Amino acid sequence: MLRRDLLALATGALALATAVSVSAQTPIKIGSVAPKTGALAGGAVVTQWPNVELWAAQVNERGGLNVGGEMRPVEVIEYDDKTNPGEHIKLAQRLATQDKVDFVVAPYGTGFNIAAAPVYGKFGYPMIAVSAITDKVEELTGRYDNLFFTLGTTTAFVTGVRDILVEQREAGNINNRVAMVNVADAFGIELADVARTLFTDAGFELVYDKSYPLGTPDLSPVMKGAKASNPTSFIAWSYPPDSFGLAQQAIIEDLDVSIYYSAVATSFPAFAGAYGSKINNVLGAGGTNVDDPKIAEYRAAHEAVTGKVADYWASANTYASLQILEQAIEGADTTDRAVVTQYIKENAFDTVMGTITFEDNFSAKFWSVGQWQDGVFRGVKGTNVDGAVDVRLKDGWD
């Protein structure tokens, strides 16, 4: 008897609980799959994850997204893809079929965005890719109608560096001798290939042009070789662990160049954290305009909410991509993914990066090269961005 009563009570309580949760606004579910472990985790926890956290916190603080006349909070469902594309695709399917999320945050990494585009496309999710740089934008967006690119192309990325080299040569600050190294994986090889053509076409001589495997524990032979080639410019198409390692060796070897550039992770606050003033005037991929009040406000909120300093490149773009999603959902006034995708294509969005519009799913508004100048990584070259500062010459490593 008692047992039956208890059961009835429990059922009643459960029914009540369900009723309560239904009466509150049903959240809009946002799925986010990106690395928390594996080779790309170090980058994703700086650029990707904190922005998802910040955006969700800010949206919910405002009461949620205004859809169909009611304020619906966002609920983020996070999965770690372990830097494994196969794992990512499995999790993407899970998001769509089991968690039934309404929208997704685009993956972290070029390869992951390309690999996952068909799966997300199958379920109609718009993907506003940020950490994805390729020259195949046209081909890919032609194939996947739901895929958007916001951080530029490989050629734009390299062109920024070439323009700096050309300007500095014209100013008489450097000669034609360029030492170039790259990490031997898809990203580094693609950039080095493009750079080889662009640099030689501009009349530069690649006096040192070598690759090294990802995760090389000792980069001193690379730096010694580059130094021995007697360059005035040093360009590295590098990834996070080696961007740090190359700077370390450049300091040790006292590499005497006027232009020093390393690609990914140069814009991370940890880079300056590790080397302090020694890396003053080092150039790197990315850049931002910290003097822009919108960016300044965003950076302050980033630090307040996540406890981390935003990086000086794709962090702002990642946050902007979430703002685009937010404004598209509210603007289209529906969670119908096809309608929202169409809305993204046709409208302009007011973001921390300024007004963003898409032409053939591509937003041509991004920084490509930045430079550490007295503790801040400022944008020096970009496309359709304001606030680029003049390039300074590297003068020693003290």
Next chain:
Amino acid sequence: MLDIVISGLLLSGTYALVALGLNLQYGVSRIMNLANGEMLVLGALAAFWMFTVGKLNPYLTMVLAAPLAFVGNWLIYRFLLRPLVSRSKNQGQLEVDSILATFGMSFILIGIMISIEGGFFAYKYLSIPIEILGTKASLSRIVAFAVACCIGLALYLWLNRSRTGMAVRAVAVSPQSALLVGINVPKISALAFALGGAITAVGGVLISTFITLDASIGVIFTMKALIIVIMGGVGDTRGVIIAAVILGLVETTVATLIDPGLTLAAAYLIFLAILLFRPQGLFGRKPT
């Protein structure tokens, strides 16, 4: 030329630090510890954390981390691995079990480390250029090399001159026969495992002063350690040191004279050659 030798030797020091611990764990305790790299990264994380939070000298962290890692690894062996050793009927089964168990352990360690610091352990210590015989190298690498030499030498002397060391070697050769001459095999195995873990953690602290690590990078070190241990001959300290020197010199030579892109290929080529022509490793005994 001298340049290559010095850079190569310094790199060998790093490799020796990575592999000496695994050699004890695999060679003596017979635990194929796939979480070896994570233990190394844990040491690095400790150094990074103490340096950024407490402004503590990494070498001081090293002194603190060694006994902690020793106790931690002793507990892991005692409570996690000992049951596997007791129930396994032969070496093969223990290897399979220990690979699975430590593989799982590596994920737990990664999870713990990510909850502390998910990004890069970016800090630098003593990155002051020092010139030795015309070759520039950072002081932190030289210190790491010196400590690696000390550990290698101390380990060698301890194993060959002391009574406990002799017992450790006896267990390395044959746990069954060691039992027969009255050696407490479980105790010696636990000691070797704990000592191996402590050495690996010390290696991690030292390496973190010049290589930027993150929580997920351990597997790279586990792989390198495995290659070195197998090249040197499982359970032989001299073998590990010689293998580390060979690997360091070859990688630096290839990187300097041919192409840095071929260092990995060169390393695996030597590994392959040793497996083909001397499968028991440089100093390993032929199975009888």
